[in-house]
Amino acid sequence: MELEDILKGEVEIFINPDGSVTFADLAKDMLPVADALGKVGGQFCKTSDKPDEK
C-alpha cells in the first residue's frame, strides 16, 4: 500500500501569540478541536494586585 493511501488528511493550524487559533482549512474533523479550544483557551486577565494572605 502506498503512503498516499494511508494518509487521510492534513490540516494547517496557526497558533497566534495571544493563544487564539486559526485553521487554514477548517475540516469537519477539526470542529471538536475548535470547540475544545473555545473552552480551554488561555485568555488572561488580572483579578487582583493584592490578594489576601492565606
Place this chain on the structure above:
Amino acid sequence: MSHFTRVKTSIRDLECLLSALKAMGYEGGKVEQSDKGITIQDYYGSKQKAQVVIRKANLKGEMGRWSDLGFARKEDGTFELIADGFYPDTLESWTSELTQQYALGVVVKTTGYQGYLPVEQQKLQDGSIRLVMRQW
C-alpha cells in the same frame, strides 16, 4: 504589602499546562506539583498556596527576582496564576508565551484524539506558530 498579583486564566488542563511550562524551559525539578497545594512566598514574606509551583531560583530573569510563581486551582477548575507583579511588562510577556504554548498543547492533544499527529512546526515572523497536523 505584597508583590503578588493574581491573574485569572481559562487554563484547565494540567497536562497541557505542564507541557507549556516544559516548552518554556521549566521541566523536571524546576516545577513542583501537589494537589494539596504548595506554599509560595514573595519578597515581603506574603504567602499563597498553589498546586503547580516554580521557585524564584528557577525562574528566568525578572520573573524570579523577588517571588515564587504558582498556579492555583480554583473551584471552577481553572488555574489562577499567582506571580510577582513588580514588572508588569515582563509578566505580560511571560503569560503571553505561556498562553501560546498552552494553546499549542491543547491543539496537539485534541487533534491527537482524532488521529492527527504533528508533522511540521515552525515559528513565524509575526510570532505565530504554524503547525501541520496529519491524520494517519
